[in-house]
Amino acid sequence: MFEARLNTSQVLKKVLDAIKDLLNEATFDCSDSGIQLQAMDNSHVSLVSLSLRSDGFDKYRCDRNLSMGMNLANMAKIMKCANNDDTLTMKAQDNADTVTFMFESQNQEKVSDYEMKLMNLDQEHLGIPETDYACVVRMPAMEFARICRDLSQFGESVVISCTKEGVKFSASGDAGSANIKLAQTSTVDKEDESVVIEMQEPVTLTFACRYLNSFTKATPLCNQVQLSMSADVPLVVEYRIPDLGHIRYYLAPKIED
């Protein structure tokens, strides 16, 4: 059987919010080491890769590998019924066609359970090559969200240029053009607010705004976001989930015809 418990429901609510914009349904692959999810958006432009380690759960048991296909809109209906500080337990029998979400209030006086039908989803698993990226930028997640939101007013695409000096985000369209430059921060005392750039080679890439904006739904998970870029390959936008795992979004670049 499979059983995974988190002492607060909030983190799974945030994880779900971070993926349900891009994905209508997804398969949660459960094993002894934890829960993995890999899925492309409908248009096959981006890929979501979620990893939740078994040791990050307050209780975790998975006797046999289990693939649970879930409709994320239905899962969201259920997660909406949990208070942030409720204990959450996900449970499924081996070879089951349902999963149960149980929520327990802090004082244990309210216990709710919701059973959801699982789906058989066609799984396309993509191999993500190990790559050394030419530029890796770490910056405040809120700042990245703000930049994506602001620039999407001006065009459908964002150009990201990274050099040793800093990272520049640009957009242009009928209304005009916009450029936001962030320099590497000089002080190291506030790690959460820092902008750090590790550059092997300068990179300039163009990406669709709407996907970047969807990725920023993960902002509540983490103070910092990491952007990894190399010429002519997908961007990686990574949010770490403290003590539990990470969510990585891969976005195919736009290329000049």
Next chain:
Amino acid sequence: KHRQTAITNFFPNQ
């Protein structure tokens, strides 16, 4: 003048 590529162009199907 920019064309959107697909993620499957970069990552092989396993």
